[in-house]
Amino acid sequence: MSSTSKRMRALVATGAIGTTMALVLAGCGARAGDDTAGAGSSAAASCVDTSGDTVKLGFLNSLTGGMAISEKTVSNVLHMATDEINADGGILGKKIEYVQEDGATDWPTFAEKTEKLLTQDCVAAIFGGWTSSSRKAVKPVVEKFNGLFFYPVQYEGLESSPNIYYTGATTNQQIIPAMDFLAAKGVKTLFLAGSDYVFPRTANAIIKLYAANLGIKIVGEEYVPLDKDDWTSQVAKIAAAKPDFIFNTINGSSNVGFIKAYYDAGLTPAKTPIISVSIAEEEAPAMGHEVTGHYASWNYFQSLKTDTNPEFIKNWKAYPNSSGVTSDPMEAAYISLYLYKALVEAAGSFDVNAVNAAAKSKTITFDAPEGKVTLDGENHHISKPGHIGRINADNQFDIVWASDKFIEPDPYLEGYDWFPADIRKQLTDAAG
Amino acid sequence: MAPLLNGSAQGALLLLAALGLSLTFGQMGVINMAHGEFLMIGAFAAYLVQQVITASNLSIPVALPVAFVVAGLFGLVLEVTIIRWMYRRPLDTLLVTVGVGLILQQAALQIFPSQGVPVEKPRWLDGQLTILGYNWPLRQVFTILLATVCVAALSAWLKYTSFGRRIRATVHNRDLAETTGISTRSIDRLTFFVGSGLAGVAGVAASLIGGTNSQMGAQYIIPAFLVVAAGGIGQLKGTVIAAWAVGVALSFFAYWTTGSLAQVLAFILVIVFLQLRPQGLFTVRTRSLA
Numbered sequence: 094m095s096s097t098s099k100r101m102r103a104l105v106a107t108g109a110i111g112t113t114m115a116l117v118l119a120g121c122g123a124r125a126g127d128d129t130a131g132a133g134s135s136a137a138a139s140c141v142d143t144s145g146d147t148v149k150l151g152f153l154n155s156l157t158g159g160m161a162i163s164e165k166t167v168s169n170v171l172h173m174a175t176d177e178i179n180a181d182g183g184i185l186g187k188k189i190e191y192v193q194e195d196g197a198t199d200w201p202t203f204a205e206k207t208e209k210l211l212t213q214d215c216v217a218a219i220f221g222g223w224t225s226s227s228r229k230a231v232k233p234v235v236e237k238f239n240g241l242f243f244y245p246v247q248y249e250g251l252e253s254s255p256n257i258y259y260t261g262a263t264t265n266q267q268i269i270p271a272m273d274f275l276a277a278k279g280v281k282t283l284f285l286a287g288s289d290y291v292f293p294r295t296a297n298a299i300i301k302l303y304a305a306n307l308g309i310k311i312v313g314e315e316y317v318p319l320d321k322d323d324w325t326s327q328v329a330k331i332a333a334a335k336p337d338f339i340f341n342t343i344n345g346s347s348n349v350g351f352i353k354a355y356y357d358a359g360l361t362p363a364k365t366p367i368i369s370v371s372i373a374e375e376e377a378p379a380m381g382h383e384v385t386g387h388y389a390s391w392n393y394f395q396s397l398k399t400d401t402n403p404e405f406i407k408n409w410k411a412y413p414n415s416s417g418v419t420s421d422p423m424e425a426a427y428i429s430l431y432l433y434k435a436l437v438e439a440a441g442s443f444d445v446n447a448v449n450a451a452a453k454s455k456t457i458t459f460d461a462p463e464g465k466v467t468l469d470g471e472n473h474h475i476s477k478p479g480h481i482g483r484i485n486a487d488n489q490f491d492i493v494w495a496s497d498k499f500i501e502p503d504p505y506l507e508g509y510d511w512f513p514a515d516i517r518k519q520l521t522d523a524a525g
Numbered sequence: 526m527a528p529l530l531n532g533s534a535q536g537a538l539l540l541l542a543a544l545g546l547s548l549t550f551g552q553m554g555v556i557n558m559a560h561g562e563f564l565m566i567g568a569f570a571a572y573l574v575q576q577v578i579t580a581s582n583l584s585i586p587v588a589l590p591v592a593f594v595v596a597g598l599f600g601l602v603l604e605v606t607i608i609r610w611m612y613r614r615p616l617d618t619l620l621v622t623v624g625v626g627l628i629l630q631q632a633a634l635q636i637f638p639s640q641g642v643p644v645e646k647p648r649w650l651d652g653q654l655t656i657l658g659y660n661w662p663l664r665q666v667f668t669i670l671l672a673t674v675c676v677a678a679l680s681a682w683l684k685y686t687s688f689g690r691r692i693r694a695t696v697h698n699r700d701l702a703e704t705t706g707i708s709t710r711s712i713d714r715l716t717f718f719v720g721s722g723l724a725g726v727a728g729v730a731a732s733l734i735g736g737t738n739s740q741m742g743a744q745y746i747i748p749a750f751l752v753v754a755a756g757g758i759g760q761l762k763g764t765v766i767a768a769w770a771v772g773v774a775l776s777f778f779a780y781w782t783t784g785s786l787a788q789v790l791a792f793i794l795v796i797v798f799l800q801l802r803p804q805g806l807f808t809v810r811t812r813s814l815a
Binding site for chain 2: 157158159161162163165166289315316317318320321323325326327329330332333346347348349350353354356358375376378380381382416
């Protein structure tokens with residue numbers, strides 16, 4: 094812990110010295126905010142200084158507390174992407190200099206650190222967050238200071254902000270493909286098991302509506318608090334309901350308890366397979382029981398055969414402190430930094446308004462490990478391919494289903510007529 | 526039938542987690558918030574044993590005593606370095622041990638993969654026992670047996686051995702125990718060792734039920750304290766009954782409602798009970814109640 098904070102302090106210190114030197118050398122540096130003063134931004138003038146040969150970015154991940162389990166990997170892959178971009182000449186010719194902050198699995202801390210990164214460190218953009226709660230904490234702050242936040246995790250959708258870019262899947266890129274897959278498989282009955290917070294609740298609301306449309310019967314729905322691992326009582330209900338499939342929206346370590354209770358009760362993937370939206374390459378070997386034969390719905394899998402994936406995997410395996418396997422959320426975090434680079438270079442400026450304008454007026458793409466993703470400049474999400482993988486004995490995923498094309502992001506599910514407007518409003522309000 | 530059997534197993538796990546606390550909190554009056562992290566240490570010990578002994582059939586039985594000793598040693602270090610200065614200040618032990626717990630959590634996060642580590646259950650726990658049409662997982666039967674063995678061993682040890690007698694003497698009246706020649710310092714250390722070691726055993730059981738990671742201790746510590754308080758401080762039989770009752774209540778509520786609501790309802794029940802009967806199920810006059 095102390096070594097981390099020391100490193101952070103050292104970074105902040107060198108950052109400050111670097112900035113001061115740059116200012117001295119450049120005399121009066123151009124400020125990113127000046128470019129478009131009067132462009133309609135109501136926020137305070139930006140203190141972002143890109144007059145030197147570096148650009149400062151903020152990484153905001155929980156390195157301590159419960160979410161460190163997941164967010165450390167995101168932080169690591171952001172560092173890797175930084176090294177790659179810097180080795181390749183940086184963004185607009187400026188090397189990235191990052192300030193790593195610890196969100197500490199505490200949502201008010203996420204808000205405080207966001208304000209610190211924007212107003213004291215004067216970073217041009219912030220990358221990170223994992224839980225929806227952390228994103229909801231960051232949102233009002235980046236909106237107030239007209240900053241930029243890049244959020245890398247699949248989530249419940251029903252959100253859009255001029256100051257946030259979403260590089261993970263929204264529901265129509267993960268949940269709906271999973272349901273299409275189940276329908277194609279001829280599944281008739283489905284049991285919903287989830288952790289008790291906004292993502293599973295919203296996802297299941299959508300699943301129930303779509304299931305009715307597809308003629309799939311929901312035979313049960315169970316939730317357990319995120320911080321509880323014991324699924325015994327709920328699995329007993331599942332065993333009694335005998336569904337064709339289980340749709341699993343459980344998150345974190347509670348998944349381990351669910352899988353253990355599942356096998357304890359004598360359920361098997363041959364009769365009652367599980368489709369998950371949060372078990373990826375990194376989680377599968379940590380279950381304490383082989384999970385071969387179960388399914389997961391993601392956009393990216395390590396097993397995907399794309400042009401850029403082999404190199405991504407190779408670089409990640411060689412990266413210090415890497416987990417050795419690649420997975421969807423970390424790939425989305427990797428995309429986020431490159432997407433920012435593409436946006437800034439299209440805009441020719443680090444200024445937030447210029448970046449947002451470029452997002453709207455130009456086609457921003459990135460050759461991601463999952464394939465060539467395109468940014469939707471209106472809703473700030475990206476197009477993604479839908480994939481269903483089946484876990485094999487090496488805890489890798491065999492791709493068993495893929496969407497025919499990249500799925501355009503539709504966070505409010507406006508293109509789906511089975512999703513009524515009143516439910517949309519109700520869920521959007523509930524999500525805050 | 527299902528909720529009753531499931532609940533008994535849930536209660537058994539709670540009991541394992543609470544058993545050590547009923548010694549350190551109940552008998553010694555130390556509020557050890559790091560007890561959950563000792564449980565975590567036991568679970569990680571099980572993982573490490575599985576790295577050495579790869580056959581899970583053998584590794585879990587070996588892991589139980591190993592986890593007991595490892596967690597016990599951590600407890601001993603905590604007692605010798607910190608707790609010993611705070612016996613007359615229970616609230617200070619609370620603050621200090623919260624800090625110790627956070628340090629242990631972060632240490633686990635630094636040492637082990639952040640996603641947590643897998644602990645496999647032995648093959649002989651595959652399968653179910655069919656009771657009145659319900660397929661009762663053998664793993665649950667194992668948790669209940671383990672808890673029973675631990676309770677029996679602990680109460681026999683307290684009752685029949687000279688160590689046990691000296692512990693009870695120290696708890697009842699420290700000064701008088703000292704005048705009869707009992708080294709109360711070494712008794713304190715021993716009690717804390719055993720109490721923490723029992724958390725380690727609970728950790729092995731917990732590793733077969735949920736995830737083994739830096740955060741796992743947190744989900745057991747509050748229910749364990751509630752169980753000890755509801756059972757009556759310093760009372761082993763009270764802890765046993767309270768743990769079973771809470772486990773069964775949790776399971777029945779989960780059966781009738783949802784998992785989240787069950788947590789709320791079960792603990793409302795405990796709180797209401799403690800309002801009506803603050804001294805818990807059973808009472809005994811101990812130093813810690815003075």
